[in-house]
Amino acid sequence: MTALIAAVLVLPAATATAGEPAWVPKPPRGRGDKCVADTAWMRRYHMMALMHHRDETVHEGIRTKRFDLTGCIDCHAVKGADGKPVSFASPKHFCRTCHDYAAVQIDCFECHASRPPAKTAATSEAAPAHAAKANAAVLAQYLRSLAQ
Amino acid sequence: MSCGAKSGGGCGSGGACGCAAGRSDTIDNARRDFLRGAAAAAVTTLAAGVTLYSFGAEPAAARAPGEEVSSKVRWGLLIDASKCGDGCTACVTACQTENGWHSTGHPETDPQWIRTLKVENPINGTTFSLPMMCQHCTNPPCVDVCPTGASFKRADGIVLVDKHICIGCRYCMMACPYKARSFVHEPLEDQKPYAPRGKGTVESCTLCVHRVDQGRIPACVEACNDTGGGAMLFGDLNDPSSEIAKRVAAYRTTRVRADLGCDPGVYYRNI
Numbered sequence: 001m002t003a004l005i006a007a008v009l010v011l012p013a014a015t016a017t018a019g020e021p022a023w024v025p026k027p028p029r030g031r032g033d034k035c036v037a038d039t040a041w042m043r044r045y046h047m048m049a050l051m052h053h054r055d056e057t058v059h060e061g062i063r064t065k066r067f068d069l070t071g072c073i074d075c076h077a078v079k080g081a082d083g084k085p086v087s088f089a090s091p092k093h094f095c096r097t098c099h100d101y102a103a104v105q106i107d108c109f110e111c112h113a114s115r116p117p118a119k120t121a122a123t124s125e126a127a128p129a130h131a132a133k134a135n136a137a138v139l140a141q142y143l144r145s146l147a148q
Numbered sequence: 149m150s151c152g153a154k155s156g157g158g159c160g161s162g163g164a165c166g167c168a169a170g171r172s173d174t175i176d177n178a179r180r181d182f183l184r185g186a187a188a189a190a191v192t193t194l195a196a197g198v199t200l201y202s203f204g205a206e207p208a209a210a211r212a213p214g215e216e217v218s219s220k221v222r223w224g225l226l227i228d229a230s231k232c233g234d235g236c237t238a239c240v241t242a243c244q245t246e247n248g249w250h251s252t253g254h255p256e257t258d259p260q261w262i263r264t265l266k267v268e269n270p271i272n273g274t275t276f277s278l279p280m281m282c283q284h285c286t287n288p289p290c291v292d293v294c295p296t297g298a299s300f301k302r303a304d305g306i307v308l309v310d311k312h313i314c315i316g317c318r319y320c321m322m323a324c325p326y327k328a329r330s331f332v333h334e335p336l337e338d339q340k341p342y343a344p345r346g347k348g349t350v351e352s353c354t355l356c357v358h359r360v361d362q363g364r365i366p367a368c369v370e371a372c373n374d375t376g377g378g379a380m381l382f383g384d385l386n387d388p389s390s391e392i393a394k395r396v397a398a399y400r401t402t403r404v405r406a407d408l409g410c411d412p413g414v415y416y417r418n419i
Contacts, residue, residue, distance in 0.1 A: 058310050061217035061302065061361050070341040087337060111311050111346030113339045 025101040028094055030075040036066050050108075069108065074116050088114035210363030221304040223355060224385040224413035225369070226392050226401065229278045231379035237264060239279050239380065242371030246356060248340040252333070259330040259345075261353045262368060267419070278419060279368065279380070282307055282328040282353035283404065283412030290320035290329065299350075305385075305413050306357050311349040320350055325405050328352050385413065 020026075035042050037049070053067040065071055076094035077085035086092050088109040091100060095114075099106055108114075211217070240262050244250050249259040262281035268274070288307045290299045298313035299320045309320075309329075321329045329352040336346055342358040345351050356366035364370075365382045372380040383392030392415075395401075401415040 054312060058308065058312070059300065059302065061211070061304070061357070062215070063213045063358075063361050065213070073341070089337075110335070111339065111344040111349065113337075113341045113344070115338070117338070117341060 023101075025098045027097040028076065028078050028092075030072075030094075032075065035075075036071070069112060073112075073114065077116050084118075085115035211361065217303045217361075219303040219305075220386060221384050222386040222413065223284070223305050223360060224383065224392060224396075224415065225355075225366075226381040226383075226395055226415045226417065227278060228379045228381075228417045229276045230418040231377035232264075232277045232279065233377045234266065234275065234277050236277070236376050238371040238374075238376035239368035240264060242367040243281075243353070246340070246359075246367035247343040247345075247354070249345065249351075254333070257331065257333050259332060259351060261330070261351070276419065278416060280326060280328070280404075281368075281414070282324075282355070283326050283410070283414045284353075284355060285413065286411035287409060289323040289325065289408075289410060293319045293323040295319065302357070304360075306355045306360070307352075308354055308357065309350050309352065311344065311346065311351070314349040316348040316350065318350060324352075325408055325410065 037045075042049075049067040050069060050072075053062075053064075054069075056062040057068075072094075078090075078092050078094055080086040080090060080092065088096065090096070093114060095106065095108075243262045247261060249261055251258050262279055264277055265280050266275055266277050284305055284307050286301075286305065288299070288301055290307065291301055294300075295317060296313050296315055298310045298315070299307070300310060301307050316331065318331055321327075321331065329350050331350050332345055332347050334347060339345055343354070356364075356368075359366060369380040369382040372378060381392050381395065383390040385393055385396065387393055388397075396415055399417055401417050402419050403412045403415055404419075406412070
């Protein structure tokens with residue numbers, strides 16, 4: 001009897017070591033060597049990190065990069081057949097590979113962009129601060145004249 | 149060019165600018181070296197393009213990304229209606245581009261973070277224009293009425309909607325005396341990453357909080373200075389040395405429906 005229990009206990013371990021079954025989701029890897037935290041930790045706690053960061057950002061203006069959702073979206077973007085990143089509507093989307101399997105519905109992407117923006121000159125990051133550059137040029141010239 | 153001539157007050161923090169007035173032929177080498185170093189440092193910083201606005205247009209004091217907002221700052225706007233061109237929509241277009249809202253083909257319910265108003269005196273027919281948006285009140289009625297706490301005022305005076313908590317009841321829209329808020333009726337996709345907005349939530353001008361947190365000025369103010377009439381000024385009302393505080397102290401300004409006691413952060417001139 002004891003041997004039978006031992007055999008039952010050992011069985012799952014043996015299965016795990018033999019490799020993960022095909023039905024276990026395999027989310028696509030992000031860019032770079034590693035994620036912002038250990039993989040096992042991220043699997044278990046990423047939702048808490050995101051929620052904590054969201055409250056800090058919205059209410060307190062804290063904008064650290066580590067658990068920023070836009071960072072996840074940029075790094076883990078999956079390209080579709082047309083070569084452009086897929087949106088959350090596609091089952092290939094990074095978040096959906098696990099969330100579809102686990103049947104956990106997320107509503108992040110009802111408001112947040114689910115893929116990196118198409119590169120245009122009009123986006124906030126890319127907008128040239130031409131007025132400020134003009135100011136800077138004048139100021140730099142003035143400072144150079146001071147230094148001479 | 150004299151010290152601080154550009155947009156005024158930009159060099160108010162002292163440093164290299166103050167030295168220009170005292171320059172003479174008797175400058176010793178040590179002082180000359182100091183100035184050289186100061187110039188080099190300033191140019192390097194400016195080349196990186198990070199702190200440009202702290203010299204040019206009214207600065208948003210750059211905070212560290214991990215630093216909390218402080219109530220020492222009170223962000224505000226000063227809008228000179230006499231410089232606001234009739235028919236000019238530079239601020240509205242810039243806001244739409246920056247934050248990703250646009251007409252949905254339903255004018256009654258379209259989102260409207262900022263709009264231009266044309267005001268006419270019915271007696272003599274004189275008109276003027278002004279932009280109208282969230283007035284970022286000190287005592288915001290929208291925050292008072294919100295049943296979930298989604299409508300809130302940040303420590304630095306910016307009034308926002310936390311869309312994670314908003315249930316879309318639209319009570320705040322009714323409470324706002326300025327009709328500054330709108331409701332998203334249709335599902336959206338590909339929003340701006342820094343300006344999330346979605347169906348079923350209320351939204352309004354955020355004073356470009358994502359830019360202010362980076363030390364930049366709101367998109368409408370930038371556009372008005374670049375392609376509009378230069379009617380808008382952004383800055384810290386609590387800082388007596390800021391350009392906006394100086395102008396608010398020096399000139400007669402008006403706040404729309406000041407009688408309501410909301411203490412708006414948006415000041416107007418010539419209305």
